[in-house]
Amino acid sequence: MSDDKTLTKIPHFNGHYDHWSELMENLLKAKGLWDMVERGFVELLDGALLNDNQQALLNEARTRDHQVKHYLFQAIDRTIFEQILDRRTAKIIWDSMKRKFGGNDRVKKALRNSLRREFELLEMKKEENIGDYFGRVNMVCNKLRSNGEDMNDSKIVQKILRTLTDKYTYVVVSIEESQDIKAMTVDELQSSLSTHEQKFTRKSREEGGVEQVLKGKRLSS
Incomplete structure (x- = not known):
């Protein structure tokens, strides 16, 4: 997932959302991946026609989104994981965490x-x-x-x-x-x-x- 020479330490979510989200945001920015949470990306419908350049960009976005999802999945335990019903993209997962634990x-x-x-x-x-x-x-x-x-x-x-x-x-x-x-x-x-x-x-x-x-x-x- 990453070309890091050292193992990345993932901030574990322990119920304190504000602290965890700040640490996680900093990690994702350091990895150049924060835009996948901030803006996300939309999967195309089956059968959509793309040229080679568009397909390459889509594949790159998918890979980067999987990287962020990997970090998020490492940060939460199974109990919380099962509460997030829609796990299609990193942004959807992040927004769900914010709604559930960020407080109003x-x-x-x-x-x-x-x-x-x-x-x-x-x-x-x-x-x-x-x-x-x-x-x-x-x-x-x-x-x-x-x-x-x-x-x-x-x-x-x-x-x-x-x-x-x-x-x-x-x-x-x-x-x-x-x-x-x-x-x-x-x-x-x-x-x-x-x-x-x-x-x-x-x-x-x-x-x-x-x-x-x-x-x-x-x-x-």
Whole structure:
């Protein structure tokens, strides 16, 4: 089916349609096959007369459609496969998956509202590190994006700066005074905060070491 030198890893459909469809779309675009889903092709009626060039183009379209169907069949298990009654072309299969598992606008709107509320309530926990907090924030943001919400970096950066723990207060002030927050990316902010976190950790260890020395001196005196 493919001239790839390495085995293509097919995204397996696990019930989360938006995530799966994005991965599958990216795969098909990388293979140059997305047009078979986007536009598809129509089989000619039996007995239709074609010249050699038209027949060659039709044969190529059939082959490419079979390639996409191969990827789709690899991505779904037998239970879902049997739910798709019309499997004539890749586009028909894709559209059927979208109708069955993509959710309607009302469901997505309700989910967006729930995720917006979750995003608003996010704040860094006292014992949480920068990496873990950014992971929680990004997880909610990615879910919002998957459901049609515009989540740009500026919005996320400002949210994080507002919800860090108190020990980062002076760091936040310094960042806001020295940088253009609206132009800052989430990755840039995480890198900056991680650097300060390492300084906090190092300082805490040094202070702990000094305290242990002082305790030892008091005990020995």
